[in-house]
Amino acid sequence: MAAAVQKPNETPLVRVLDDEGRVRDPKRDPEIATGDLKRIYRHMVLLRHLDERLLRMQRQGRLGFYMTSTGEEATQLGSAWALADQDWIFPSYREPGVALWRGYGLEEFFCQLFGNAADPLKGRQMPVHHSVARIHFVSISSPVGTQIPQAVGAARAAQIRRDGVAVATYFGDGATSTSDFHVGLNFAGVWRAPCVFVCRNNGWAISVPLSKQTGSATIAQKAFAYGIPGVRVDGNDALAVASVMREALERARAGEGPTLIEAVTYRRGPHSSSDDPSAYRDPSEPKRWEKRDPVERFRKHLHARELWSEAWEKELVEEIQRDVAAALEAAEAMPPKPPVASMFEDVYREMPWHLAEQRDALQGYLARRGPVGEAH
Amino acid sequence: MAAAVQKPNETPLVRVLDDEGRVRDPKRDPEIATGDLKRIYRHMVLLRHLDERLLRMQRQGRLGFYMTSTGEEATQLGSAWALADQDWIFPSYREPGVALWRGYGLEEFFCQLFGNAADPLKGRQMPVHHSVARIHFVSISSPVGTQIPQAVGAARAAQIRRDGVAVATYFGDGATSTSDFHVGLNFAGVWRAPCVFVCRNNGWAISVPLSKQTGSATIAQKAFAYGIPGVRVDGNDALAVASVMREALERARAGEGPTLIEAVTYRRGPHSSSDDPSAYRDPSEPKRWEKRDPVERFRKHLHARELWSEAWEKELVEEIQRDVAAALEAAEAMPPKPPVASMFEDVYREMPWHLAEQRDALQGYLARRGPVGEAH
């Protein structure tokens, strides 16, 4: 990709695979090694399995809350593949695949969802708000968009340190309306920070369709406002995503500045386990997108490359089911609550007197009255 | 202008006058009536006179604070000319010419600057933060950019009411970096609100040059991010500004939505009376822009059209000096402070008990101890 600013009228949709998983643009093929191709597929299948299983568990009351990323697997895995180990991620809540790809363990993953005693976040955050420092997967927060300019700050720090690290941040189409999107891209444009902005344009922000989110025809063209390149890619095509992501990261590392990637995909499920899309969108729309399923397309691609077989699929699914079941069992066996004293830790590095006082008062109260609940 | 979105690579600088005040693009000439042409010139001269006089007064300690708009007169008057009486303005601090054009009186203007007993704002705001409801010149506040989405809300209200009102909002190049710029233009793009965004790109935000403000080559191209037209105009050419402003207002009134106008001009003076530009910018830069003086250019144009003579100029200047001197004298004769009780009014429509209590306490205190000052 040229370092020059992308002209908005030249933002075609980048595709490598056609709907049948055949390579239609060999020049764009990122030529991913065989092992990685299979690993990408494995993670796609894992994500799909997790979404089904965890949404069901949520419905059964075994889990407080959950958010699926069904239909957006290619965007997650294609981009994750292109990232280097030392790169940093400022995610939103809908890219668990990026964390799992980078080595987030299933058991920790579940413990976070349960917020139990083994949750690395000590039961403090809602489910799906992961934080995994060892893989540079930065703490997710609920307010939409806040991570975007933070990513730019981290990228600026990496630029100052000249340590070769690039930063990626993920967000949805709705997030492009936030203040933080604007200031993030604007600062990045001025600093030419090594930052890649990955917008998962899945068409909806809860009940609000893209047409009510912005007057612009594409998200990619918003890059032009900041003098940076904008790329539009088929977000259901893992190879296309991998390709544009790799280019953007190369540009970042070469000192050529940030890139905005619009990955065009679709939110097939509800916004979250609390949502009911039947109240606002035509059920034929998700149905249509099922035909453009990124996992199936990728499977066909592997099949065409003779990397896939029914036997392998069976083995894979069984392995995943086994791994998930084992990790879930281990996670569910953990004490459901972290210790009460932990609630007062990590507000500051050293606990000030007032928090120690509050902790002691609560512990005294619980000692007198037993665990909280109706009895109180 | 076509209703279609302006292509960013087609954002040439719109000019009507050349540097010598000759019409170089007759098709673009807004054909302003003779009387209005002379009125525009009169207001330009008035602004220049006010800037000189008031900055001097500030230096002499007769005025707490002042901000000049020297060099930006054409942007103010060209755009003000195109606005209809019923239109609403959400200004920043550097468009006093728009208020004066619409009938803001000199004496009220000065009383605001002094914050005295006759200040329509009751001495509450800093100098140059005017508010003139009868000409729909909405209250100025210091935080940069806040007026932009407010203007969009007012435009949306006008659109809902179908009352034919268009809304203009003014701001600087620095303001384009704010959150409020982004959300304002984004909401306007979605609503197709009858709103005209006038960016005075004067090259500087206090000490920060445009190149450090944004990575984009122009401000106009930022419109593309919102699916709305962006126009780049010579801000020192009153006729060009009048022309693009009129078109934008016509589009707004015709239901064709908002327009972003980038008026390319230059901040010739200090940012404010508190500023010292010698600390950060090359003095040759303002010198260069003096050669592109908007007032002189407009004078030459009038001269070429035989609407200007030395005699008229002399008359005009004398009249302005007389008016200004009289208004200043009247304003300076006012009691310097509004009544103390007024400090507690207008926080709410009805004064709640705690404010009445605080007012009474302060009045009691002042009654006991005399006016505040060193003696206390």
Place this chain on the structure above:
Amino acid sequence: MPVMNIIQAVNDALRLEMKRDERVVVLGEDVGKFGGVFRATQNLQEEFGEERVMDTPLSETGIIATAIGMAIYGLRPVPEIQFVDFIWSAFDQIVSEAAKFRYRSGGQYPCPMTIRTPYGGGIKGGHYHSQSPEAYFTHTAGLKVVIPSGPYDAKGLLLSSIRDEDPVIFMEPKRIYREAREEVPEGEYTVPLGEAKIAREGRDVTLLAWGAMLHTCRKAVEKAAEAGVDVELVDLRTLLPLDIGTVIESVKKTGRVVIAHEAPKTCGYGAELIALVNEKAFTSLAAPPRRVTGYDTPFPYTLEHEYLPDAGRIEEALVETARY
């Protein structure tokens, strides 16, 4: 009289006022076709159209700023912030603009608008779907802050808020959105702003609370009664301006006061109440005023019921204060 929950009462108030006053418009994320994530604006878009019930882009500052523009222009906007936890990007527009418009324009530009927003914990919402930030608003001159504790007040206070000439932060106790149910008159009625309500008369201790805490307090009051302590429970309803008369009268009667709120303790609204009680009823105080509050930590997910004041903690404070 129909029985309603708080969501229904809010919806009813909005519908009635939109019918009565065509200046009233509703805007926010997901408020239109979806009717709001809590369904408080359900069916309003169907009835009043897309111009009066607007789905907005995802920007709280955009919602509030455009609502300000509408208010200035002459409409009566009722913006919704989906969760009060997301209100901060709009804080500049609220604090610097809405709260100061009337004042700074010398009275030329009033800014009547009612920001509706659910607040509070107990719904397994973690850091960002649970907070109670009322004290950030009560420290802001120019705002009014209203928090109903049940359907009847929700409807009557919301109608008063929309009709008020100043900007109102209307915080809705989402934990009891559906749980709190009571009879609510069908037509219009108003509950005046700035008037507290004695929820229960008592002699021994005054208990001040608002919103969802009222319900926890009721349980605490019953327990305290079993321990022989007769509590006067005051539902403040409006925090700003405060009904100082009712508060002080009660404290003068009982000589003792406990305040319960979900927000963190330090600089919560309870601090202001204690300061006012000191100012106006110092000599009546027979025991130190007590606060039972959320802790000075971010709002936790798993341990939220340990975090929130519960009836037991409030009861202990009441009994200890009474026996001081």
Place this chain on the structure above:
Amino acid sequence: MPVMNIIQAVNDALRLEMKRDERVVVLGEDVGKFGGVFRATQNLQEEFGEERVMDTPLSETGIIATAIGMAIYGLRPVPEIQFVDFIWSAFDQIVSEAAKFRYRSGGQYPCPMTIRTPYGGGIKGGHYHSQSPEAYFTHTAGLKVVIPSGPYDAKGLLLSSIRDEDPVIFMEPKRIYREAREEVPEGEYTVPLGEAKIAREGRDVTLLAWGAMLHTCRKAVEKAAEAGVDVELVDLRTLLPLDIGTVIESVKKTGRVVIAHEAPKTCGYGAELIALVNEKAFTSLAAPPRRVTGYDTPFPYTLEHEYLPDAGRIEEALVETARY
């Protein structure tokens, strides 16, 4: 020892710490070539280059958010907000992000940064160049709030803040930026966070204050002394976490307390101090705690000296409290 004003002391601290610790970077509007509108960062860009002293685009939320990213990444950013009145667009990043990063990540991501920002009235700055919003920050768990009252403390507290492992709001009293002058050691030294200072010992009344108010309080204390009232003046220096020991000890000694602050009264930090004094020294109180504060209005332009607590108002409160 050189005599410095507060601007010089701040500049000196920044320069020393940037030399000592290459992780320290400065960013903000006009902080680079210009050296800040108050010149607190003067010559730093010359000395440390554009990468460590960055002029930013005009966005407070951008300044804070990128500083957070830098802090998370391992730098020690010292962002400047030109006037605290403009901090609100960054409030979401401060309250939802910086304050909660360590906690919500289970301790994985600390966020050490020091937000420097001038505050306070008395410079003819009107609504938006005069405010004292410390109480919005003291209500936010996870932040520290530091306000020096003179050059010595400004330097020592700023060095402690930058070295602290948590986010600090460092509010500088701009009214006395140049006026307050005293001897300041040349090299590094720190004044610990969380420790108040007894600015003057006294027996009759405790007076609590911080920042520019300290100087007004000194005058008030002198006047009170003339009236025979011996005041103990405590400079809090850090509001969060508060040095509760020093405050309570003093109040237990005097039995009386007055608090002076510029911020509006309702829900100002004075309320919290009164609540704490009630909690911890109720039986020592011989008179009602008093507040002398700014009023519950936006900050006015012309009448700012009527608005701000002056020595006379504080003196009256001291004498009345002493004679209660």
